[in-house]
Amino acid sequence: AKLNSINSELAKARPHLWARSWRDLAVLFRQVDKFYGVQNRLIEGILLALMFLGILNTVSMTVVERTGEIGTLRALGESRKDIVTQFVLESLMLSFIGIVCGIIISVGCIHIVESVKIMTEMPGASTPFQIKIFFQWSSAFYASFLASMTTVVATMIPALRASRLDIVEALRKNI
DSSP: HHHHHHHHHHHHHHHTTOOOOOOOOOOOHHHHHHHHHHHHHHHHHHHHHHHHHHHHHHHHHHHHHHHHHHHHHHHHOOHHHHHHHHHHHHHHHHHHHHHHHHHHHHHHHHHHHHHHEEEETTOOOSSHHHHHHHHHHHHHHHHHHHHHOOOOOOHHHHHHHHHHHOOOHHHHHTT
């Protein structure tokens, strides 16, 4: 907005001149910024894959351990949808607890780092400066959304398998 007003003023006074923003001139900065964006997405993908596999493994083990319970619920009239819903709700509840604990721990760590007042120097800078860390709610909501969706998808696979168990075979696990 300011750049447009400056350029309009320049066009009146000196038509052959125009103003450009710092970002337009900082090619290296833009390249590094794009690199960090790709790097962060790659790390995000790896962490989501690890989280997905961890949840998938945990819920699969839960299904194996609770096969008798699943058979009993199905014998008592629970539908396949009810079994899937039970597993998904349990996983979402654990995910919610993890998200809340993660936010609380993050805020605590930020306060600890801020209270230590760590100083650093940038190459070429004349004076050191204090590291500042800010909690971003938008990032917390984004991470919470990704964690919740990953939890639901990773839970659905073993939950659907559990809902398709043969009732008689599942009841034999109780013996």
